[in-house]
Amino acid sequence: MSAAVGLCVAANYYAQPLLDTIARDLGMTATSASLVVTVAQVGYALGLVLLLPLGDLLERRRLVCGLTLATSISLVLTAIAPNGALLLVGTALTGLLSVTAQILVPFAADLASPRQRGRVVGTVMTGLVLGMLLARTASGALATTGGWRTIYWVAALAMLVLTAVLHRALPQFRGTAASSYPELIRSTARLLVEEPVLRVRAVIGMLAFACFSVLWTSLAFLLSGPGFGWSEDEIGLVGLFGAAGAVAAQLAGRLADRGLTTHTTIVGAVALIASWGLLLLGAHHLVLLIAGIVLLDLAHQGVHIANQSLIYALRPEARGRITSAYMTCYFAGGAIGLALAGAVHARAGWGGVCVLGAVLATGLLLVWAVTRRPELRAVASAVLMAAGLLALIAAVVRLGI
Template sequence: MAPSAAQQPPLQNVAPAIRPRTGPGRGTVLLLSAAVGLCVASNYYAQPLLGTVAGDLGMSATAASLIVTVSQIGYALGLVFLLPLGDLLERRRLVCGLTLATSGSLALTAIAPNGALLLAGAALTGLLSVTAQILVPFAADLAAPHQRGRIVGTVMTGLVLGMLLARAASGALATTGGWRTVYGVAALAMLVLTAVLHRALPQLRGTAALRYPGLVRSTARLLVEEPVLRVRAAIGMLAFACFSVLWTSLAFLLSGPDHGWSEAEIGLIGLFGAAGAVAAQLAGRLADRGLTTHTTIASAVALLASWGLLLPGAHSLVLLIAGIVLLDLAHQGVHITNQSLIYALRPDARGRITSAYMTCYFAGGAIGSALAAVVHARAGWTGVCALGAVLAVALCLVWVASIARVPRTGSRELWSVAGAVFLGASVLALIAAVLRLAL
């Protein structure tokens, strides 16, 4: 029997720290993980379809490549202008409204009769795909403090898998029914997701006492007011820059004379990124145990050492794959640890904190991609690995500088991180020396 009106639970409009600490059920966590995966996948369906779409709509290759560009621009705008709304509006209604709108933008893409409408649909889908980044702090809000890292890690696993599987699903559907089928099925999936989320998620109202313009302005102020956010945003930016340097340059290496892979074979290498899903789970659980320092140190060392494996990967597929797996593990380890820490700062501002962090994170990816293209053209794979190693060292230095300011435990942690950086650099130098002697 349904409870009476007097027994109905009130709308959750208080800070998460004083909510009941039972946390969401496993089904809710898995639903959030699946929802995040579907939302982020919306931005990746186009990548294997560019040639087919260009031929069907009479677009040039350059115009077709703009599909990816406008999606990224839309996503960047969404990080700045949509994410802060999570601190202002009722969260379930906001999420469902955005997923419903995403269904519409995907449908527009599916029926687009020309390139202009297709690009409009792609830009709108990119803007709305930041719903995934609204769902992550939603999960953090629902979680009890002792389980927040694990739940965020589980939800982020969905994000990693969504990125990986989107391309494969897109290619399979396009082979069966054409590229429009991909977007039609995706639109239907988002429509179903909207109904499920509306039925399953609890109401959760934002508590920010600001109007929207002030809300957006306050996002930038958080980077000034919160040192942990500032440091973790810088670390996340450098970690994602390393990630982008690798994946921007990898196609050039694998399609070159040393490997000679086809486009389909190059696409399969992305499946090794599934290692990031494992790292997301592990990093989340370690964060719940208060081991964020250890996780950051281990991830920073792994990030640096991965470039020592990737360098000889130009001539060894085994070492290349090992380096890819290690880098993905390290990148996700840093990212999940960062999120676990920043979500503990200001429960009333998690939307804006996510906006500030993810804007810096996304900027790091863009900078890494741009640098990788220039460096690869001038110095090849060796230059790319040197660039990645420099970025990894910069990440370690940011971490060392941040903990050096902690008066009581900073000294001990400083030596730990300095030792870790030295160890990582030694591994890198050793592999480089062995490679030099072997060649």
């Protein structure tokens, strides 16, 4: 299941290092080529909302195998695309269907015993981290040897094989939701209202992924700038340090089985804040920059696994919908981080990006503290008001009002 999660999520990232090559081959403009990444993410977001809850309604093995088979077809559609329009259609469908990875995670949690659930979720999430990490490397390597379409043909074949393997290996498991599909979607939104733990952990996950997105959105600007002057290939190698997230997934899962999710969250939040200090210093020191990247990836993944371990214990019969609600908020955090990082970097450079990341990480810690200690609400409110006042003063000074 870990390997399956990795292959499913990888399908959404093959195009990213190939955009320039694809644009030249299909006669697309740079703006049109950039839409490939956009439609993939939009498709994935729709999958989180529309497909992921189906795990609570339908028989899981049949659902997963149907989606992996459909992914193989969408990858073939991309591989044979004669123009940009068909390429975008294939990419959007692949993004929609890559949510299969998120169906497999709660499926694994359902199959695991309560004492081993954290470790099982951590193992499956290791596959997800490695799938995201290695997808770009694999697509770049295969494009060098056989053109950009090669990775899509290979991936389509891999998904066909995966479908057969999953059909043979996975047990039958029917969801217990007795409602219709429209009611299933409505109940997903209600879970956020009815379950305070889910609500809090969704906000924490959103802020953690926002930090992650801020880093990886802005890092290429720093490394390609005058301080480093790296090429695209050299910048791509930095992504290999993201493998630290796979280690964190395993460790956080084991800690969750020992009831240490609170400790994992605290350590992760503090580590996120500290990582931005290292990243700020890393603007002039490569070793410190790499240390900051590794620490941030470890912290982000640790917090994410702790969140999943807690929310999966809430309502076993609704794990698909719980995952849908949580991951939708999580994904929204990434989109927010992406938008903020671009705007802040344009105005304040790498230093501003690091301040933004530290503010998001501090917000994560405050959210956890307020929900755990009601008496800290006044303190947290005062801190937020002071931060807002300082931001207003800074804006006034900046604009020269």
